[in-house]
Amino acid sequence: MSTILVLGAAGNVGSELSRLLAAAGHNVRRATSRTAGDGQVHLDLTTGAGLDAALTGADAAFLLAPPGYTNQDALLGPVIDGAKKHGLKKVVLMTAMGADGDPNGAMRKAELMLEQSGLAWNVIRPNWFMQNFHTFWMGGIQQANAILLPVAQAKGSFIDARDIAAVASVLLQGRGFDNQAFDLTGSEALDHDEVAAILSRETNRSIRYEEVTTDAMRAGLLGAGVPADYAEFLLVILEYFRLGYSERTTDSVRTITGQAPRGFAQYARDYKAEFALPKALS
16 A cells, blocks of 8 residues: 655645545545644645655645646745655656647656656646536536537547546556656547537526627636636646647547547536525526
């Protein structure tokens, strides 16, 4: 049995990854920046508080930067250094598809830190999460029955966070794919009209896609309390989506797990309850 540290253990990927690792018999050390409860350890990447304790005795770690921050290299660099100091046998880092396209980008700098650390490593770069539709984009769906994004008719090979977790679980428990990076996608590319049609069919709602301007998107993000620098980061990567950079598909999920990634209709069925109409609108 190994002790595996999981950053972001309350998130879509981290929670499923923690479940998979625990089911396989591992001791899962779930990191939280809040007050630690049962089975959790306190770790604040913005201050470094709790880092040494979180890594002590760990055999492997799953790393990602917390949402809302654009300085991923500054946040994750000390964790990678700490992992080397504590002699971890394997580190898996999650960034995002396209992160390797900009050598000066913060995500790529974090990847390079890990690749050059001397640790056994993997980098996984998932495309846009299917789960974004019932979290980040849910405001428009609940208030206007619309997916509101500035991406025109561009397509994305959306991936289910559960498939990302399955990949990370295999990589953390084995050494057959050591020292490689993988772009993770679903098996099909859909535009947002197609996404809206699937959501409508599977959730018994009438949901449409409505293109909005970048300025409207910015105002919505800032109005929701997103930090200004992170809002600009989101707008940049949404522009990459609009330009077609998110359409590509890969076979990485099947290669690593032996299973095909979930389709969008399966995601919509599994999360149907999340799309229930608010009582005021039903």
